[in-house]
Amino acid sequence: MKRLLSLLLLGLCCLWTSAHADENTQERDIYRDLETFANVLTLIQQYYVDEINSSKVINGAINGMLGSLDPHSAYMTPEDFKDLEEETSGSFTGIGIEISIRDGVLTAVAPIEGTPADRQGIKSGDQIVRINGELTKTMTLMEAVKKLRGTKGTPVTITVHRQEWKEPKDFTMIREAIPLVSVKYTELEPGFAYVRVSNFQATTTRDLRNALKNVKKKHRIQGVVLDLRNNPGGLLDQAVKVTDVFLDKGVIVSTKGRNKEEQMVFEAHPDDGYTDFPMVVLVNGGSASGSEIVAGALQDHRRAVIMGTTTFGKGSVQTILPLPEGAGLRLTTAKYYTPSGDSIQATGIKPDIVVPLTTTPAPEAVSAPPAKTIREKDLPGHLENDKSGPKRSGGEAIEDGDQQEELQQMEDIRQITKRMEQDNQLRAAFATLKSLGRPSSQR
Known part of the structure; x- marks a missing residue:
């Protein structure tokens, strides 16, 4: 030895x-x-x-x-590395939650929409103090991820502490295949599209283009609400390509690191034709990394109104470096900068219009202080913002398939009506979108 x-x-x-x-x-x-x-x-x-x-x-x-x-x-052990590849390709098995470590405590960044964690009401900033009764204090991030994931159909219990609660609570969830369908869409009104992007994975840009094409087939697009709330990020190239869909020129994002290969500038291309309608982008404290790239570029180019609350502030790029025998290293290799040359590391994207989410608190929380949203700047050892960067109907019979589609559309309308009633940020975004009108040209 x-x-x-x-x-x-x-x-x-x-x-x-x-x-x-x-x-x-x-x-x-x-x-x-x-x-x-x-x-x-x-x-x-x-x-x-x-x-x-x-x-x-x-x-x-x-x-x-x-x-x-x-x-x-x-x-990343070989098993961790394989899990990462599965996740970015579109699915994994678990409870559906993005996590980080803050002050030595496992902390929720954002639940993934439609997953067990989301349905159970897990929120950004929740501290996960135990997993199946085991204290998380001494766990690494990868160890915690491994314990939260597991065989489909098996239960996992997490003990959660929230600032406004007097004591922690247990949540038992059944692990599911988390498909990570990253793009969902519907129409708020004819021609006004609502597009939800929950993360950036290998198929996100393709799915976004398909969603916009489907809306365009039915009506001329008069406006889009792009919902990036609780979007924790994902693949950098997909965030860039999503932004490119809505821009026809200019810098989208630039990266700057110690090595020459990390000095990159990504620019838009005039190839999609989705630049002639107004947009409102919804963000919040769970919007991180890739979603901040999109919001920052659309804000700097004045292509969209950014609405909601300040984003997470993760302005760094991680590169996956393979190691022998299937292991890997996830290493921070660069910071990224908005088109105006600003780094949002530990500061986040500040909305053009601040609209906090209004919710009805539980009885026990009426007199409690509001929960603190966890952002990049709260994480121990986070990179500092260096404040610098590279500047810059007829009466025809309905076929079975058409009938199913119409029924689905009716269900979509019912769901969006219900959501509009409960979601004041979405209501504000839609009202703003309709007031913007159709711009004469992209600014």
């Missing part, structure tokens, strides 16, 4: 030395640190009260190293 540690130490030092041969002081420092690490591991193996699993200990050290960087960098 000592020989293995020596070879490991030698290999790490050689790699570091080849990349930084001219930085002698740092070389000596990192050599000492690696030597200390090897000595500590040797002492643990020799003297710890129980026999240890060396791989587990080293993985713990790797997680600790990445955890000292920022809340979004993480080591």
Whole structure:
């Protein structure tokens, strides 16, 4: 084992030395640190009260190293890496909740719409203190994700603390296949479309274009409400392509990192024809990352009115780096900037029109203070905003298929009417959209 540690130490030092041969002081420092690490591991193996699993200990050290960087960098085991690929391709099995760690506590960023977590009323900012009775305080993010996911049809109980509650509450949910249908749409009125994008995955842009085409087949599009509330992000390229649907020129987003390959500028292309109607974009504290790219670009280009509450403020880009034997590294490699050159890291996108969501509180919460929304700036070790960046009907018979479609449309109308009654932000967005009128040209 000592020989293995020596070879490991030698290999790490050689790699570091080849990349930084001219930085002698740092070389000596990192050599000492690696030597200390090897000595500590040797002492643990020799003297710890129980026999240890060396791989587990080293993985713990790797997680600790990445955890000292920022809340979004993480080591992924082969199983974690596979789960990530499944998620971005369109589905996974679990309860449907985006999580992060704040002040050492597992915290909900946003539930995914239509999932068990959403139906049970889990909210952004809820602290998950136990999973199946096990304290989450010592869990890594990936460990918590693994415990929340599992076989379809099996139960999982989470213990949730919310600021306005006197004591934590248990929620038992049955794991489901979370399909992550990222685009849903309906018409608020003929020609006025409501499009909900719940996350950015491999098929999001295609599904968005199909939704707009279907609306356009029936009526000339007079306006769109794009709902990005509680959208935690996803694939960067899909967020860029979604924005491109509504812009015909200009910068969408730029990224800036230490390496030259991280210096990128993404621009719009005149190829979709969805730029001649007014838009309102709904956002809130659960809108993060990719949804902030979309909102920031549409706001800077004055293509849409942004409405709701300040977004999460996750202005960093994570790159997935494969490791041997199927493992992976999720590493923060850049920050992204809006077309005006602003970084929204830890600050978020501020709406043009602030409209807090109005809800009817539970009796126990009437006298309690409002729940605090968790944002990027609240996460320990979050990257600071450097304030700089690259500037810049006839009487015909109805066939069975048509009848089903008509019944579905009636159900959609019923659902949207019910939602409009309960959702003051959506009502405000629709009223604003109708007041905007049809612009003569894109500004």
